Amino acid sequence: MQPRSIAKRRAVDAADVLPDDLLHEIFARVAPGLLDLIRCAGTCARWFRLITGPAFLRRVGISPENTRHRFSFLFGAFFGPEAIPVHLNAPRKRISDSPPRFFRLRAQQTGGERLTFTSFIHNNNGTFNYAKPLVSHRGLLLMRRRMPHDLEKIHLAVCHPLLGARSTRLLPPPPQDLGTMGVWYDMTGYALVTAADHRAAGDLDHRRQPLFQVLFTTICFQKKRVYAFSYSSATNSWSAPIKCSQTFGLTRSGPLAGVVSGSIVHWLYTNNINFYTLNIFADATHVSLTEIPIELKSGLPPFPCIVGEGKLSFVYTSTDNVLELWTKREQDNDHSAEGKEGWVQSELMPLEVKGIEILSFAERSCVILMMQKECPTIFSLDLVTKKIQPVIRENRNLAMFYSYNGDEMWRCKNHVLYEIDWPSYLFHLSAGS
Incomplete structure (x- = not known):
């Protein structure tokens, strides 16, 4: 040796x-x-x-052209394979190795260039077979594991794909029996919050914060109430559920993945007239509801995102087919201002062709992905520089985002954008995850 x-x-x-x-x-x-x-x-x-x-x-x-984004860039997206039905009474057999796959988004493609499809998730002898990617944040990836013989519980895992098996954390299922609570066992929203988010929020005790937290919501149909659960990597345990009574009479809208601003996660809700954000602290100790005080005349839901120094924002398609960005000036809970005060409106781009749909948001890079249905192409739009460029053109690659049924086309919701975040990568590398 x-x-x-x-x-x-x-x-x-x-x-x-x-x-x-x-x-x-x-x-x-x-x-x-x-x-x-x-x-x-x-x-x-x-x-x-x-x-x-x-x-x-x-x-x-x-x-990216904007050097402000030097430490983060959009790399690609994970997507989960279709699960093969397994009968509960069937003998247990090791299924084929099939973790979530990955494809790289390339900013500039030549005519003969093709996207690469692979997976770099360490599968730990089948741990992530047919796992569903849910959300990524600051280099970490949250997945829901498929456990055919334990469907009544929620099995989650967090890993840093670049660091392999040593970064994997299998979360214990929430201790509450969701069936006895009258709660639908599936999740209506989820998010990842990291220690870096607490630092960005100015938390002076950020060293005491867990490496990451997982927050998810679920609904009790009998009581018409949303519950929120929070997991801490520091204690490897879940908090007691918190009741979100503010959502009574409202319907969840927008992405299942909440946007993270500091240590607060925001989800979009609506009463079919106005839109609101449900705001929950990472440790599920406090919840609030905020009406979005901007006029949304087109009837289309705004797409929540984060720009600048953690400012809650929305991308919105106006009645004039103009893509607009609405940004909140201050991250506080003072909602006494009337009308549009406290919000800044800017035009992102006029829509030359109608039918653009926003697909995803890459928060660290401040980039949204959107699709123009009349000429199927997926574009990226930098919310800071307002630069737009195609990232996927080939029809076979568009199938990763859309499924086809004759002339009908609907969005495939199982893709999760993944960004390379240098600070997070080096932090987890040095911490040994």
Whole structure:
């Protein structure tokens, strides 16, 4: 073992003395396998500096135009395979290895270029077979595991896909028997909150915050009330459910994945006239409801997102077919202002062709994905620079977002955008997850 260790050390020393320009040439040849390049960046401080430099990122085509986004970029999306029905009385057999798959979104594609479909989730001997990706946040990925012989409970897992098996945390099911509560066992909303979110919110005791928290909501049809549950990675346990009585008479609208602003998660609700945000703290200790004080004349629901320094915002299609961005000025609970006070409106882009639908939002990159149905193409729109560009053009790749039935087309809701977030990656790498 000693000669091998010496040889390894000599190889490291040889790489260390190479000049920056030569290392850049080597890294540029690694770039087509972007995962390998990202893992190289986590090797040492020098390699991280060379790989994350704006000039090099632009060279390999993964740097946004806006340098403010230097530390995050949209990489691709996870999507879950269709589950194979399993009879409860059937003998247990090991099913095929089928974790959530991944495809990379490329900002600029040539005519002959195709997206790559693969998976880099460590499956832990079948742990994530037919698992459903739910939401990603700051490099972490929340999935719902498929447990055919335990359907009455919710089985969740959180991992950092870039770090492999050591980052996997299997969450215990919520201790409450949802059946006896009269609660639908499925989730009506979910979110991930990290220690970095608490830091961004100015929490002075952020070191005491858990590495991550999982928040989900479910509904009790008998009492017409929403319940929220919170999991803490620090205690590996769930909180007691909190009743969200504010949602009585309202219907959930918009994405199932809530948007995170600091340590608060926001979901969209409506009474078919006005829209509201249900706001729940990450530890499920406080809940509030806020009416969105902007005129939504087109009748279309606004799409919630976060821009700037954690400011709650909405992307909205007006009656004039103009895509607008509404941003809240202050992140406080003072709603005494009337009308549109406290909100800023800006025009993102005029819609040259009607029929654009917003699909997803990448919060760290401030990018939304949208589809124009009349000429099926998926575009990305930077909410800060207002730059728009196609990311998927081929019909076979569009099927990852849409399913077809004759002339009908409906959205496939099982894809989850995944961003490379350098600070999160290095933090979990150094913390050993």
